[in-house]
Amino acid sequence: MKNKLEELRKERGIKQEELAEAMEVSRQTIGSLENGRYNPSILLAFKLARYFEMSIEDIFIYEEDSE
Amino acid sequence: MKNKLEELRKERGIKQEELAEAMEVSRQTIGSLENGRYNPSILLAFKLARYFEMSIEDIFIYEEDSE
């Protein structure tokens, strides 16, 4: 699964750490999502979508059989 | 987080086991989601959304601070 987190975050001009605080997760979690080390939980995906005022589907790109 | 899985599944007239097979998860996973014992991973949420031809947001209802 790919995502637009880094792009969206930079558009807003905020640091990983600031986004992490807003989402109530660690900075490392945001970094790991941006760099594709793992996928978010659905709860974190919802929070990110709400934060960026977009749908989950617009931020996270699901490709069949991607892990 | 609440969801409409049981309702959607019954509308289609399919069994938990059939939905489980289509999603490539166990029957117990579907039952656990329907009965709110835990939340799906984002990958499973995407698969379910694609299956029911709806958005994740229309199937899963996120309420602030719900675990």
Place this chain on the structure above:
DNA sequence: TAAGTATGGAAAGTAAACTTTACATTTCGA
């Protein structure tokens, strides 16, 4: 009533999301 079918749910184990800590590397303004 008896047997089969669908669902509920527990227990124990595995996998993946997430944390904290720690350190290295990149970036950038002064």
Place this chain on the structure above:
DNA sequence: TCGAAATGTAAAGTTTACTTTCCATACTTA
């Protein structure tokens, strides 16, 4: 070009999603 700020990433531990196995219950239907 120096130092601080931002980011990358790994290791070890916790939590939660998910599996397999198992048994109980409810609902048909013959």
